Amino acid sequence: MSTPLRYGMQLPVQSQSTIYAEPWEAAAGPDDLLDIARTADRAGFDYLASCDHVAIPRRLAPAMSTVWYDPVATLAFLAGVTRRVRLLSHVAVVGLRHPLLTAKQYATLDHLSGGRLILGVGAGHVREEFEALGVDFERRGAVLDESVDALRAALGPDEFPEHHGKLYDFEGLGQRPRPAQPRIPLWVGGSSPAAVRRAALKGDGWLPQGDPRDRMPGRIDRLKRLRAKAGIEEPLVVGAITEPLYVGGPPAWDVGRRTLTGPPDALAESLRAYRAMGVDQIQVRFRSRGRTELTDQMAAFGAEVAPHL
Template sequence: MARVFEEGRLVYGMQLPVQSQSTIYAEPWEASAGAADLAAVARAADRAGFGYLATCDHVAIPRRLAAAMSTVWYDPVATLSFLAGVTERVRLLSHVAIVALRHPLISAKQYATLDHLSGGRLILGVGAGHVQEEFEVLGVDFERRGAVLDEVLDALRVALGPEEFPSFEGEFHRFEGLGQLPRPAQQRIPVWVGGSSPAAIRRAAVRGDGWLPQGDPRDRLPGRIARIRELREAAGITDPVEIGAITEALYVGEPGWDTGRRTLTGKGEALAESLREYRALGVDQIQVRFRSRDRAELCDQMTAFGAEVAPHLND
């Protein structure tokens, strides 16, 4: 069992700005931001009681996708390690690491070191990936990436376990007699699986400790949560699974500027009332995001959320 947060309470975390700048969600101010901005946001999250901070993962973006995705994708291990040094409590989540792109011993070395240095704050979020050119240039079969990911997850369970000299044999990877220190600070690294396809749902159910949906609207969550629980029961897995959701964009208070028609705005108690619906659907943690025009406004929004919304999430 690798439960991260207390069962029965709705926890909140967030994807960091700056470190990935897809046009789907990046704010204009992020284009000129950097390390100091990331550190300030991370510290604000730590102070405001956020459960985790999350970073994305892409190795290289092909030109055909660059206009939409941008090529700004910070390395998750380097970024989370940097943020571990400027925070004290907040958990550090890869959302999501495309671990099939790398040999499991490389990922084990990186993430074990991160967990060791951060005092046991890692949550390993993983996903299958979708950019074919990344797989091709790194010599990984894109068409079989799901099977590769499944095996890598099995290998990582061993390689991130307590043994200094882990051993594993599979179709794509095998290793034995090779020692890795330091070991993770946590006895078992929690693995949250990202994605909303049938394959991702099954992977989260049978190989994960948690599920990170890919932006599913509220009305789709109950069916997918039920499917995860059904698959776990069929596989004889009795440990609890931590269910996530990504909320609508938020703005605490009255923005005074156009935040978009889909943004939830208003006073703290009203926002909390809306967000409590996620808990009623079976969600354990929500990933929130805020509209902002600069770093200061984002940090103010995070502070306001911690002070005005969070105290009512579990009323």
């Protein structure tokens, strides 16, 4: 019997890009996040995810909005009201910060949460953020590559981590508390050729950026070939972002033509196709008109759809 699909979700409210945010999120806040996190914990969600943007330039604000909560603060806030669900940065633009700073923040989060961190990392795409923080936007891929290596050292078991690279050089500097996990899972985000290669060669997992289903088998095949060629035998956690979901139906409102709707067994059958193509975990998103409808959808998914995955 194959391993069931794990399922997680990116938190609403904490990032409000017009691509995916629901209208009700504009007036939502901490209490909504707390209720959603508690629901995810009870409903068997594998993780909750939070995004990372420092500042949005005016030219992008109409599409992206300027609502982007800090992921470390947000996930730490929710760690205190949950017990089981894992905490994912999806994704931390780690090249914007020195690796020792990133390690201090996320090691503390892992320590305080009892070992529930998954560190998702990505190269970033907003030029003005890099320029404002004094980081070379054009070299962000190379910066991320070395940042991953430096973070592997800084988040490892040694109190005095050591890394000697072209961009970062440190040793003899102690950091405690150490992470609760002996090895922090590091998932690489992005669907560009460079991001897929980085995930294959440096990651413990891959977080695609909304690839449609028909592109996933090719991406997964490339991941496997790259890892095999490099002689990497450890398994890679392959993710996918599903279409928007609405459990039950037919819905009494327009949930959009791309939304998967229907009874739980029909939704599960559709989602099992991801497992068949080699996906290990799916990131789900539910259409909703308010917090209560969202948490009802989450609970229904956990109770009625997930057992069939």
